[in-house]
Amino acid sequence: SQQGEEDPQALSIQEGENATMNCSYKTSINNLQWYRQNSGRGLVHLILIRSNEREKHSGRLRVTLDTSKKSSSLLITASRAADTASYFCATDPNTGNQFYFGTGTSLTVIP
């Protein structure tokens, strides 16, 4: 079963705009990871945020985590056409040893 759920399912923006996508999950977690997947390709690891962290930055990426609301957000600033991809969150429940993915947000950045 999939624990995470990304919102929105699809997002279309103009190049240069910011893109925000959200992830909600069901159980307590050790950490949460965000991945990018270009069509038909493997997943590229973007960022990991631990349960005791609230915010993390990596280049144009900003991730927040609110464990009280069981949610996370991924912000991509100054988007580029190359950011067009599907974005997934993966949660690592502290009751298990695997991680669960949501159904992803499909981002389209229009040049």
Add this chain to the structure above:
Amino acid sequence: DTGVSQNPRHKITKRGQNVTFRCDPISEHNRLYWYRQTLGQGPEFLTYFQNEAQLEKSRLLSDRFSAERPKGSFSTLEIQRTEQGDSAMYLCASSLMPMNTEAFFGQGTRLTVV
């Protein structure tokens, strides 16, 4: 070592045939995961290894699926008597224990059963 490597990248097989995929994880990683992904869905957990020990299998994994990780290095995933419903992308990932470390994925093997 540039990352997780999966072979083959694509496999087309006839229904009823057996197929085997290989995954070479990042060399120092002791955890190896197999996931399956169908179109429009997120990856779905199949099984994982801690070194050579297979510690967990999804209840969704039928008896036709078997995975091995001899010597705790590369892993193979075999599907026997393939069915059209097995058509999917099979993804391998590796990570380093303890928990709270990133898991890195390979490019996947796309299986098409005709």
